[in-house]
Amino acid sequence: xxxxxxxxxxxxxxxxxxxxxxxxxxxxxxxxxxxxxxxxxxxxxxxxxxxxxxxxxxxxxxxxxxxxxxxxxxxxxxxxxxxxxxxxxxxxxxxxxxxxxxxxxxxxxxxxxxxxxxxxxxxxxxxxxxxxxxxxxxxxxxxxxxxxxxxxxxxxxxxxxxxxxxxxxxxxxxxxxxxxxxxxxxxxxxxxxxxxxxxxxxxxxxxxxxxxxxxxxxxxxxxxxxxxxxxxxxxxxxxxxxxxxxxxxxxxxxxxxxxxxxxxxxxxxxxxxxxxxxxxxxxxxxxxxxxxxxxxxxxxxxxxxxxxxxxxxxxxxxxxxxxxxxxxxxxxxxxxxxxxxxxxxxxxxxxxxxxxxxxxxxxxxxxxxxx
Numbered sequence: 001x002x003x004x005x006x007x008x009x010x011x012x013x014x015x016x017x018x019x020x021x022x023x024x025x026x027x028x029x030x031x032x033x034x035x036x037x038x039x040x041x042x043x044x045x046x047x048x049x050x051x052x053x054x055x056x057x058x059x060x061x062x063x064x065x066x067x068x069x070x071x072x073x074x075x076x077x078x079x080x081x082x083x084x085x086x087x088x089x090x091x092x093x094x095x096x097x098x099x100x101x102x103x104x105x106x107x108x109x110x111x112x113x114x115x116x117x118x119x120x121x122x123x124x125x126x127x128x129x130x131x132x133x134x135x136x137x138x139x140x141x142x143x144x145x146x147x148x149x150x151x152x153x154x155x156x157x158x159x160x161x162x163x164x165x166x167x168x169x170x171x172x173x174x175x176x177x178x179x180x181x182x183x184x185x186x187x188x189x190x191x192x193x194x195x196x197x198x199x200x201x202x203x204x205x206x207x208x209x210x211x212x213x214x215x216x217x218x219x220x221x222x223x224x225x226x227x228x229x230x231x232x233x234x235x236x237x238x239x240x241x242x243x244x245x246x247x248x249x250x251x252x253x254x255x256x257x258x259x260x261x262x263x264x265x266x267x268x269x270x271x272x273x274x275x276x277x278x279x280x281x282x283x284x285x286x287x288x289x290x291x292x293x294x295x296x297x298x299x300x301x302x303x304x305x306x307x308x309x310x311x312x313x314x315x316x317x318x319x320x321x322x323x324x325x326x327x328x329x330x331x332x333x334x335x336x337x338x339x340x341x342x343x344x345x346x347x348x349x350x351x352x353x354x355x356x357x358x359x360x361x362x363x364x365x366x367x368x369x370x371x
Contacts, residue, residue, distance in 0.1 A: 003069050003073075013052070014050070015051050016048075017048075022044045041237065046230050048229045050226070051225075055222055057220065061220070064211045064215040065212055067212070074201050081198075085193070085195075094163055097160050098160045101157045101160070103353075103354060105154075107350060108146060110346075112143065115139055115142055115146065116143065118322065118325070119140065135331065158174050181357065189369065191287075191368055192367065193368040196282075203272060206275075213261050213268075216261055217261065221250075223247075226247070311342070318338045321339075
């Protein structure tokens with residue numbers, strides 16, 4: 001729309017004007033001639049004019065204005081893209097938070113099934129007098145605690161899904177099950193963020209502005225025509241309403257602007273230097289952030305290997321504890337402690353897996369690589 005407005009500068013400019021005036025004095029001849037009676041113009045005068053102006057040449061000012069406006073619009077569009085891109089990290093956070101809650105719920109369900117199975121065996125032991133009734137109560141209380149944790153996980157997931165829906169502008173069902181994404185990494189590729197394109201476009205806009213300023217004082221050649229009806233017309237000595245017209249060309253040239261253009265160009269140069277500095281700072285901060293993500297990915301990968309060993313040992317301990325509980329060697333509380341230890345170890349593994357995916361996603365987001 002703004003570009004179309006600029007283009008209208010090359011179209012004929014048409015305006016209509018009318019005026020009525022009263023003059024305290026009018027033209028009179030300072031001499032009198034025998035037998036010649038020259039009537040001076042009336043003090044009251046009236047005019048209706050239709051004026052047409054056509055730009056013939058403006059030294060490239062209109063084209064430069066179009067180029068500057070095009071550069072400005074591209075910069076604005078890229079700024080919108082940058083603003084939206086900066087929401088990606090928040091989307092990543094919500095997505096992987098929901099994913100982690102799903103993993104926790106799956107582990108909690110496995111824990112509940114294990115408790116329910118053990119409770120059946122304990123019930124049989126109590127029935128036949130090999131185990132104390134208290135063992136049943138301990139396991140039942142733990143099952144109630146697990147049900148409470150289900151409620152908490154469901155409420156948290158609903159909250160995160162609602163936030164994610166608002167962020168991406170799409171309605172997401174609270175029953176949705178998110179998948180673990182496949183995320184590949186390339187530590188050697190260059191940064192490909194939209195901010196870098198924005199810096200380039202800002203510099204291009206400054207270049208276009210410099211060109212526009214250089215054309216600002218170019219001479220302008222215009223053709224014009226005026227058609228009118230008034231009293232008097234072009235013949236000032238004819239006191240009657242007359243139709244008239246005139247046409248011609250005119251040249252406009254601002255030969256001195258008190259160094260206004262020079263000052264504007266200097267201001268643009270300062271802005272360009274600021275953009276260069278902003279780009280350098282952005283690239284440095286991004287590089288530091290990538291190094292941080294890379295270190296985090298390596299660290300979590302090592303922790304995951306340790307988690308696997310811990311889980312293997314915890315499963316052996318739980319298997320022994322389950323056998324001891326059935327034989328009345330340990331209490332139900334001792335068994336629950338070992339079951340909880342295994343649950344927490346598996347929870348840690350899932351959390352670290354999700355954290356690894358989250359760090360990989362953030363690495364790619366920081367670099368500008370699609371996940």
